[in-house]
Amino acid sequence: MPSPARVAVLASGGGSNLQALVDRFHGRPDAAARVELVVGGRAGIGALERAARAGIDQVVLDGRALGAVVFAQRLLEELEVHGIDLVVLAGWLQLVPAEVVARFRGRMLNVHPALLPAFGGHGMYGGRVHRAVIASGARVSGATVHLVDDRYDEGRIIAQWPVPVLPGDTPETLAARVLAVEHRVLPLAVEAVASGISEEVFADPAAFELVSAPAPADASILAILCVPSSPDAPAGD
Ligand code: GRF
Numbered sequence: 001m002p003s004p005a006r007v008a009v010l011a012s013g014g015g016s017n018l019q020a021l022v023d024r025f026h027g028r029p030d031a032a033a034r035v036e037l038v039v040g041g042r043a044g045i046g047a048l049e050r051a052a053r054a055g056i057d058q059v060v061l062d063g064r065a066l067g068a069v070v071f072a073q074r075l076l077e078e079l080e081v082h083g084i085d086l087v088v089l090a091g092w093l094q095l096v097p098a099e100v101v102a103r104f105r106g107r108m109l110n111v112h113p114a115l116l117p118a119f120g121g122h123g124m125y126g127g128r129v130h131r132a133v134i135a136s137g138a139r140v141s142g143a144t145v146h147l148v149d150d151r152y153d154e155g156r157i158i159a160q161w162p163v164p165v166l167p168g169d170t171p172e173t174l175a176a177r178v179l180a181v182e183h184r185v186l187p188l189a190v191e192a193v194a195s196g197i198s199e200e201v202f203a204d205p206a207a208f209e210l211v212s213a214p215a216p217a218d219a220s221i222l223a224i225l226c227v228p229s230s231p232d233a234p235a236g237d
Contacts, residue, residue, distance in 0.1 A: 005194035008037040010092040015047025017090035024187035033194040072097035108148040120153030130171035145189035161185040
């Protein structure tokens with residue numbers, strides 16, 4: 001059995017996506033991946049508490065306090081020392097240094113709380129995303145997992161999972177509905193990349209029970225994975 005891919009999770013907040021990865025992979029001898037390191041954007045965040053509870057190594061790297069050069073050096077060092085194969089940005093709010101992106105090209109994933117390429121880009125994070133979705137009148141939102149490249153939210157899309165935008169939604173209610181599917185799609189995407197799956201379509205109508213809304217006629221759109229065949233494949237095309 002191949003050893004599990006060694007994953008680093010970079011998080012700046014509560015860490016519920018980190019928890020979804022831990023719940024999926026830890027304690028399973030046949031897991032395709034395992035979280036070996038949590039990098040926190042600042043001290044005292046929920047993600048670091050979750051890391052401690054799960055017995056995962058952790059480090060705080062605050063780019064503003066360290067400065068860009070030291071931050072990049074420290075981050076690369078930590079990833080190297082822990083033998084990291086795959087980096088997951090899960091609610092990470094700092095810019096990832098270009099040298100780190102280059103080193104992990106094809107091996108760094110981000111989870112975004114909307115259906116990219118809509119509602120992404122610089123400054124689109126947290127409540128701003130959901131406010132923009134509601135203001136646009138869109139009837140569908142969702143979660144996207146994509147490869148990280150040099151431009152915000154523009155790398156190749158690995159997986160998406162839609163949810164409806166319901167009448168009367170607030171940014172908070174929509175965020176909660178999207179977060180619930182982030183927790184489902186992120187582990188699937190990490191597992192697929194870690195095990196080198198080249199392409200897979202999930203059709204799980206049960207996903208829509210989460211949101212008490214009718215499943216779309218074509219349930220096969222629930223999540224689509226497209227993983228580049230080589231770690232050096234260009235992100236986005
Ligand atoms: C998620 O909605 C994620 O998409 C966004 O930030 C949130 C992080 O939540 N980038 P958590 O820290 O994983 O609970």
